[in-house]
Amino acid sequence: MRVKTAAKVKATKKVKATKKANPKILDRSAEILKRLKVIYGAPICELTHENAFQLLSATILSAQCTDVRVNMVTPALFAEFPTAQKMAVADVARVEELVRSTGFYATKAKNLVGMACNVMERFDGEVPSAIEDLVTLPGVGRKTANVLRSVVFDLPGLPVDTHVGRLSRRLGLTKEEDPVKVEYELNAMFDPKDWGGFSLRLILHGRRVCDAKKPKCDVCELADICPSSEMPYGKLKKTKKAK
Numbered sequence: 001m002r003v004k005t006a007a008k009v010k011a012t013k014k015v016k017a018t019k020k021a022n023p024k025i026l027d028r029s030a031e032i033l034k035r036l037k038v039i040y041g042a043p044i045c046e047l048t049h050e051n052a053f054q055l056l057s058a059t060i061l062s063a064q065c066t067d068v069r070v071n072m073v074t075p076a077l078f079a080e081f082p083t084a085q086k087m088a089v090a091d092v093a094r095v096e097e098l099v100r101s102t103g104f105y106a107t108k109a110k111n112l113v114g115m116a117c118n119v120m121e122r123f124d125g126e127v128p129s130a131i132e133d134l135v136t137l138p139g140v141g142r143k144t145a146n147v148l149r150s151v152v153f154d155l156p157g158l159p160v161d162t163h164v165g166r167l168s169r170r171l172g173l174t175k176e177e178d179p180v181k182v183e184y185e186l187n188a189m190f191d192p193k194d195w196g197g198f199s200l201r202l203i204l205h206g207r208r209v210c211d212a213k214k215p216k217c218d219v220c221e222l223a224d225i226c227p228s229s230e231m232p233y234g235k236l237k238k239t240k241k242a243k
């Protein structure tokens with residue numbers, strides 16, 4: 001069970017207190033958000049769910065697994081265990097069977113049942129919305145907690161997954177590798193109401209354009225403001241002006 005220790009809380013506060021974006025990066029981040037809003041509109045979370053418990057379960061299953069695969073598994077899982085109440089008394093071996101294809105199934109099954117037990121015993125059967133509470137649930141880290149907050153509770157939350165971390169570094173918004181440090185640096189650049197949407201749009205851009213191994217810089221609509229673009233810096237601007 002992952003419990004946030006006093007030391008972790010202290011470290012998190014320290015990171016939060018020390019990060020402030022510089023003006024150049026702020027300008028670039030605002031332009032990136034503006035363009036991503038045009039490209040991707042109002043993005044939706046691609047994990048199928050009907051309530052907070054289901055999204056929390058699906059997000060736990062999405063670790064090291066694609067959303068497509070999770071969405072193939074959850075209909076049968078939620079048919080058998082639709083609520084925290086039912087999942088809390090589930091046979092872990094049965095849950096393992098149902099989530100096997102998502103990988104790391106033994107840990108994920110244990111976390112699902114443990115999460116549901118905690119929700120029943122400590123939160124009266126309701127998934128909590130406070131990040132400090134969410135991260136005390138088995139299998140739930142800041143990324144998962146922020147998914148819940150932004151998607152289900154409409155609260156500020158900026159999930160930093162592998163796409164968000166990679167693109168933030170390529171776009172020159174951060175040099176940090178640690179997801180929590182990346183999260184706080186990005187938080188300082190945007191209005192809290194944009195945190196969740198920025199993360200979802202960056203994930204879509206990472207999946208469709210800025211691939212980990214083969215970024216498609218030649219068709220990327222951020223190429224002229226991206227320090228990592230494989231296009232010669234400024235070339236796109238000159239091309240556009242020449243038209």
Ligand code: SF4
Nearest residue numbers: 210215217220223226
């Ligand atoms: S220009 Fe290339 S590296 Fe930069 S965001 Fe676009 S695809 Fe990624």
